[in-house]
Amino acid sequence: MKKFLITGLLGLILTISLNAQNQKKPNVLFIFADDQTFESIGSLNNNEIKTPNLDRLKDMGATFTHTFNQGSWCPAVCVASRCMLNTGKFVWRAAQYSKNAQPRGDKNLPENMPKYTVGMKTPKGYWPEFMKAEGYDTYFAGKWHVERKANEIFDVTGTVRGGMPNQTRERYDRKFIEGESDTWSPYDKSKNGFWKGGKHWSEVLGDEALGFLETAKNDNDPFFMYVAFNAPHDPRQSPKKYVDMYPVENISIPENFLPEYPYCEEAGSGHKLRDEKLAPYPRTEYSIQVNRQEYYAIITHMDDQIGRILNALEASGKAKNTYVIFTADHGLALGDHGFVGKQNMYDRSIRVPMFVAGPGIEGGKVIDEKVYLQDAMATSLDIAGSKAIDEVDFKSLLPLSQGKTKKGYDAIYGAYVGNQRMIRTDRYKMIIYPLANMVRLYDIKNDPDEINDLAGNMKYKKVMDKLFKQFKELQKEVEDPLDVTEYYVNFFSRN
Template sequence: MKEFSAKKPNVVFIITDDHRGEAIGAFGREAVQTPVLDALAAGGTACRNTHIIGGLTGALCAPSRACVQTGIPIFRATVGKDMVTRENLNVIRPDVRIMPQAMQEAGYRTHAVGKWHNDKASFTRGFQGGDKLLFGGMSDHTQVPVYDYDPTGAYPKEQEYVEHTFSTELFTNAAINFIAGYGQDEPFFLYVAYTAPHDPRTAPEPYASMYDRASLPLPPNFAPEHAFDNGELMIRDEKLAGWPREESEIRIHMGDYYAMISHMDAQIGRIVEVLKAKGIYDDTLIVYTADHGLAVGQHGLMGKQNLYEHSVHIPLIFHGPGVPKGKQEEALASNIDIFPTVAGLCAVDLPEETEGRSLCPLFAGEREGARRIVGSAYRDIQRMVTDGRWKLIRYYRSPITNAGTERIQLFDLLNDPWETHDLSADPAHAGDIERLATELAAWMQATGDMLQEQPVLPVAPRV
């Protein structure tokens, strides 16, 4: 049997759906209880300034997960590039080696549990096993359409069946079964993809009653409606609450959202416990992240189809061998950096086509090479760039739907982290706008953004 280095850690890679970056108790911004994630952050490194690249479709799960799996900006990560038909935007390029594929080639046993919102061909080339596999975006949490692992990669519809165990518990049970029964010599790469806290937000008791909806504090950026047409005000997510947004209804949604997160946190705790019981906790790298965030009433929005921090800022926690303990890393990062960082911590060679940057040098205290800016995109109607303090959002009117508004916003994230004061009309900030507009244009060109030929407004329009 092939021998593997004892220094290679096992990996439990956890990715969730709709969990925004600040909705973790240890980070102190929201009234959510997450003792397990708090402990992982305290015993590891929390990358507090990680953003998604974005996507060209309202179902942001698929493009974000494609970026995580490939370490490549969405404009080059998938087969589809047409924003008119929006076809194949979830299909990962077949010539790209994805994260589990690289791990497998390095001697890891790869196993998946839960949601895979990209194409089945990419899943099949990445994973050698799996259980309770959901090929799609969402489901009722007590009626989950799943497949058993199919080594042929076909997954015909007649092999799908419905599980009635709550999704988060269903996927956790499958992950625990894999860990408890694992007895092979090579290290494992276990990919656990939850559908929580995505709606329908129907957490089981006692979590459903954990939060008093009447007393939850509203965020400072709560608004009855969005200030202008951002091009995507009528998508499904935005219809989950009435217009104008009522404070009482938003508090109900917030409580339901937090309940889903707290329930999921407890289930992750079960995975931690089985790692400890098996005696491999200290030898296992645990990665926690999400595909994107969610508004839930902030800025008058409900969904993730926007470029405010609540939607593009994601949690990212590393815990285990090679990871500093108790570190909160504030350097800018992108979700395409996750794969290179996992590879670096596991001594796995990266595919040449990977464009993300490993965060391992930052973990070691090396600041050279840290990102100066990060950018994000949403369809053909929104683009964003930030240097960590100043943030520019550029809005377009869609030539496809004719929705949207030609304008910009400028925020000072240091003094206005909730993005409540748009400074774009202030002449004192003309230089900041011009500088960020130049950075945005360069980012769009570098990532292969198809809107790169359109001009970026150099000054704030008066609206």
């Protein structure tokens, strides 16, 4: 009897020991939006928009209020953003992994802009490959827009979408004249776009994510889900009931609205840029209201799909052991400074929402430190315990989320092709336009809408010199090929 009890006790101890050793790593659910600015979360800073499920995610974990994209080497900002995200490399270093990094359709680059070293390096691995090496089952569906094929590096793929839904001439030809009937409707399914195939792409993505979670609930391996919405990218289409939630007359106009930005052509964001053709020149307040109406509608529609995914995660029994990360590839101007697209250095275009929820993270926590959206990759590698995090330029957000550190990045670097350069600190933002020999300075703390340009005031020369020195250090870190010193100096000699 005693021998039996001892044997049983040893067996119990062994079982407990084995269970401890086999304790599963946390799952990671990454949800990615396209073109979603930081000012598009209802409970944060926009009472006009309804985002109950993103509000719910905010309450579940940590909110990063100052999350940025570093910029782009081409007009398709999402290409650079996603290359950075999936290789873990800073913008100009990531360009060396992309064959599409050479500027396209931009003949007016600065004379001293060297040719990039493009497509000359092969990454040691892409994000899902690093996760797979740590024993994760990897899943992807939605907008990929990375040169390596998704089905080659994920275990399971749903529908893989291209850069954006198809556009129609009618969408670009809209006149936006108040009181006149419109020539294009966001809920007209005959125009295809998000409706191509019969069901809205956001709903298809939601369905497929639910299908994977239904399978994963009986699997003992941890999972890494990468769910990438094309929403709210244009053409911003959604069912009529969502558009009706936002009467156009109730849509507010940005405080920094302009009919046209004075340096838009030199900035590479002028009349011929595809994104900027989505509203006529000069911009009218009504054209911005309609664009924002459709933007809010497709975000609320996407929010409903995110709610379905979060509900399915709860139903799977895996929620308590899952980290959920939400962000977007970049923001969108929609009237900010006269821009409609994202190819500029103002906050609505470079700043995005960011939530991290999961074990050890206090719900409702708000973090104002400056971070990059591409920190999402490093965060997941940290969660997985991957040594590959040492190969990544970006930082894990876990220490900030869990209160183990209070420090983000000292300053944010920004760039767009050879036409724009930017540095942003807690207090100031400085933008350099080489082709215009123009520098702009904003006191972000006291002027968050970036309205009052202080660069021409010599009172701020020392501030700008300090910022420029810091900017040059960031250029080295990200391997920026453009020396903007002469443009910075020329600005002051001219003024």
